[in-house]
Amino acid sequence: AQSVTQLDSHVSVSEGTPVLLRCNYSSSYSPSLFWYVQHPNKGLQLLLKYTSAATLVKGINGFEAEFKKSETSFHLTKPSAHMSDAAEYFCVVTTVMNTGFQKLVFGTGTRLLVSP
């Protein structure tokens, strides 16, 4: 079964410093991987997705992620954090159910805290 592990429940950075949110995946086939962001009391917004094209994926708001098959990782990075980046981030993998339909499998989330 497909799964993702977010290695940090909380990450704290200062404004203007780089962001690294770590995600490892487990998949028996070439996975589709996503990063979603959720600001407080809001829905989920898609940051970026990987679907076996380029291994370096660029998303919105300056975020990017690199798919590394050898390390089974899909870490999310940003060169310089903004206060508005403070939110919960979910790494997500798709799995195919017995019915042939896809289902999202969420990591437990990483809360990004940004200090001035």
Next chain:
Amino acid sequence: DTEVTQTPKHLVMGMTNKKSLKCEQHMGHRAMYWYKQKAKKPPELMFVYSYEKLSINESVPSRFSPECPNSSLLNLHLHALQPEDSALYLCASSQEQGVLDTQYFGPGTRLTVL
């Protein structure tokens, strides 16, 4: 436009009330989803509709009743809920229900059951 709208934003109901949550999308997507999210947890899938037919029910209690009147609209009817059902209810949609299809989420309805 990748917008999914949900109404109401907030809902407070008693355990004997009947209420409904509404979700709408105008992207031509044929798959729509309901998720439940408790505080500090990831979303949990409840139901999936594909081409207006229920394709997945994740063993959700019958006090939650989904309905898909047309390809743009998804409802969740609530009846005799329990306080532990208080959560953020998220709707999502995708072009189809394939592995490569991205799900777009609405802002959610914050439900409180008294």
